[in-house]
Amino acid sequence: DGAARDGFQCSRLLPKKKQQRPRWVLCSLKYGCLGVGEPGEAGGRSAASPVYSSLTVSPGGDAAVAVVSSEQKVYDVVVKQAALLKRQLRPSQQQQQAPPAVARELDAPRGGLGEAYARCGEICEEYAKTFYLGTLLMTEERRRAIWAIYVWCRRTDELVDGPNASHITPQALDRWERRLEDLFAGRPYDMLDAALSDTITKFPIDIQPFKDMIDGMRTDLKKARYKNFDELYMYCYYVAGTVGLMSVPVMGIAPDSKATAESVYGAALALGLANQLTNILRDVGEDARRGRIYLPQDELAEAGLSDEDIFKGVVTDKWRKFMKRQIKRARMFFEEAERGVTELRKESRWPVWASLLLYRQILDEIEANDYNNFTKRAYVGKAKKVLALPVAYGRSLLLPYSLRNNQT
Numbered sequence: 001d002g003a004a005r006d007g008f009q010c011s012r013l014l015p016k017k018k019q020q021r022p023r024w025v026l027c028s029l030k031y032g033c034l035g036v037g038e039p040g041e042a043g044g045r046s047a048a049s050p051v052y053s054s055l056t057v058s059p060g061g062d063a064a065v066a067v068v069s070s071e072q073k074v075y076d077v078v079v080k081q082a083a084l085l086k087r088q089l090r091p092s093q094q095q096q097q098a099p100p101a102v103a104r105e106l107d108a109p110r111g112g113l114g115e116a117y118a119r120c121g122e123i124c125e126e127y128a129k130t131f132y133l134g135t136l137l138m139t140e141e142r143r144r145a146i147w148a149i150y151v152w153c154r155r156t157d158e159l160v161d162g163p164n165a166s167h168i169t170p171q172a173l174d175r176w177e178r179r180l181e182d183l184f185a186g187r188p189y190d191m192l193d194a195a196l197s198d199t200i201t202k203f204p205i206d207i208q209p210f211k212d213m214i215d216g217m218r219t220d221l222k223k224a225r226y227k228n229f230d231e232l233y234m235y236c237y238y239v240a241g242t243v244g245l246m247s248v249p250v251m252g253i254a255p256d257s258k259a260t261a262e263s264v265y266g267a268a269l270a271l272g273l274a275n276q277l278t279n280i281l282r283d284v285g286e287d288a289r290r291g292r293i294y295l296p297q298d299e300l301a302e303a304g305l306s307d308e309d310i311f312k313g314v315v316t317d318k319w320r321k322f323m324k325r326q327i328k329r330a331r332m333f334f335e336e337a338e339r340g341v342t343e344l345r346k347e348s349r350w351p352v353w354a355s356l357l358l359y360r361q362i363l364d365e366i367e368a369n370d371y372n373n374f375t376k377r378a379y380v381g382k383a384k385k386v387l388a389l390p391v392a393y394g395r396s397l398l399l400p401y402s403l404r405n406n407q408t
């Protein structure tokens with residue numbers, strides 16, 4: 001298999017020796033086109049002017065059209081995912097009459113699927129301790145499924161970000177995609193794939209977000225600049241919004257929730273976007289040292305900044321102002337996500353709250369570092385991390401937002 005030849009085994013991850021239209025669409029349109037100012041500010045929100053009418057007065061007419069199509073593309077995926085969840089069906093092309101041969105073998109009492117999932121759990125624990133801790137609250141089936149998804153995402157990310165990244169070609173990603181299709185058809189290539197192959201027989205998970213993540217990695221191979229927020233939005237959807245969409249069918253919507261599936265998926269998408277935007281803001285210096293700038297070029301230019309300024313990495317007032325705007329936008333996506341978290345099943349909320357609170361604190365740390373994300377890595381200390389866990393737990397006990405004050 002070409003995947004193995006290309007180093008897809010991701011040796012760091014394989015068995016260790018030891019080691020109406022929903023609100024969210026309008027909302028992100030608003031982030032994209034209108035800037036993130038307060039009502040009344042230039043480029044800010046105006047309670048009196050709906051987003052669509054604002055689109056028509058947006059200075060870059062073309063950009064506005066582009067934003068609509070980007071959002072539309074993502075929105076279509078969200079609607080499809082939501083419909084699948086509502087029907088609690090697997091997509092027909094994924095339905096299998098009998099468990100796949102490899103899965104049957106793996107289901108053997110010793111070794112088998114149990115071991116495959118356990119390996120996924122170990123990897124999740126090693127790379128994402130907080131997520132892992134949070135997943136321990138979930139039912140066993142859900143927890144194992146999240147681990148399997150995590151591992152597939154991590155391996156995909158490693159292709160372009162890991163030690164063998166410089167050898168990865170578009171053809172290699174094509175082979176990784178064929179392998180994905182195989183595992184969705186019940187023909188997993190290795191034990192980690194087998195765990196995911198089993199997971200998709202248990203939850204109404206669609207292949208689209210997985211394919212989209214691979215597409216995002218393709219973009220990452222050839223693109224080192226993002227013209228505007230629309231392009232960056234699309235990239236963030238591919239690499240992180242997709243994770244939210246993959247996770248919802250496993251986490252499940254609370255049985256008593258009155259929210260629409262679309263709105264919950266919208267929130268999951270928003271959390272992925274918020275996390276990725278935060279990740280980008282934290283890693284500006286590190287990315288620049290690799291020749292990459294994941295910041296909207298038009299907004300940099302508006303702030304009087306150039307690529308050279310990013311490479312020089314000097315914190316100036318212009319930079320602070322630019323960063324404030326970016327941080328504000330990321331926080332708006334977190335806010336958008338918050339209400340959706342309350343609509344998840346009770347036992348799934350804690351890890352999501354934990355990840356939301358912890359990741360959002362990175363933004364506070366960037367501010368505390370006086371916006372020096374060139375040479376200082378914003379880091380949430382252990383004490384703050386530990387403190388976030390009971391706070392997250394407390395929030396996970398709250399009533400779904402849709403049940404409060406008859407909100408839907």
Ligand SMILES: CC(C)=CCC/C(C)=C/CC/C(C)=C/CC/C(C)=C/[C@@H]1[C@@H](COP(=O)(O)OP(=O)(O)O)[C@]1(C)CC/C=C(\C)CC/C=C(\C)CCC=C(C)C
Pocket residue numbers: 127128131134135146149150153154157239240241243244245247248264265267268269271272275276279337340341344351352355
């Ligand atoms: C419990 C929980 C949060 C489950 C999700 C677990 C999961 C499947 C994670 C996969 C993460 C992953 C490896 C993605 C690959 C692409 C990538 C690297 C994205 C970046 C993540 C952080 O990466 P990294 O490990 O490099 O970060 P550090 O350097 O260690 O800080 C991302 C920033 C994206 C992560 C995106 C999510 C976790 C999506 C969150 C959304 C949900 C779980 C949906 C929740 C549902 C509602 C309704 C809000």
